[in-house]
Amino acid sequence: GLASGPGPNDISGRWVGTYTCAQGLTGMELDITQGANGALTGVWNFYAVPTNPTVPTGATNVGGTYAGSNLTMNFQSWVKQPAGYVEANLSGTVQDNGTRITGNVLAQVSGCTTFALTRVSSVDASTMAGTWQGTYVCTQGLTSLSLDVTAQADGDQIGRASCRERCRSRWS
Numbered sequence: 001g002l003a004s005g006p007g008p009n010d011i012s013g014r015w016v017g018t019y020t021c022a023q024g025l026t027g028m029e030l031d032i033t034q035g036a037n038g039a040l041t042g043v044w045n046f047y048a049v050p051t052n053p054t055v056p057t058g059a060t061n062v063g064g065t066y067a068g069s070n071l072t073m074n075f076q077s078w079v080k081q082p083a084g085y086v087e088a089n090l091s092g093t094v095q096d097n098g099t100r101i102t103g104n105v106l107a108q109v110s111g112c113t114t115f116a117l118t119r120v121s122s123v124d125a126s127t128m129a130g131t132w133q134g135t136y137v138c139t140q141g142l143t144s145l146s147l148d149v150t151a152q153a154d155g156d157q158i159g160r161a162s163c164r165e166r167c168r169s170r171w172s
Contacts, residue, residue, distance in 0.1 A: 015031075044062050058082045
């Protein structure tokens, strides 16, 4: 769900919206971490939207600054680069008491225009605590999974996974 967020001075968190470049309207998610010194790091994921289903999925690492209400996020490296895509930067303004960011997509190719993001609410750590049961599929096939999540005093969570069949994947 959407929430009002922690306020305009802390923009850490998950932001979801769209941007427009030569490929047309594109979905985007920006996960931002704001350091103690005000520096920003994050990941910019992009993907198809129902009105433009041929957009490939991709992601970049970004870094930037936040001062006053002005935000800049600059390309750092590719996480996943689709063919034909080039690096881009974001320049925007945080609005509505820290719940929206709007601005421009800056790239060395023509066709990029604007972006708009809305803060997505954070999950209360205490609601995640407990034992979660499920399955996953890997090379060994369908495997049962039990995940025990414990909320820590600092708000972080620790999880321990166990499989009913031999796990062939790495857990972190």
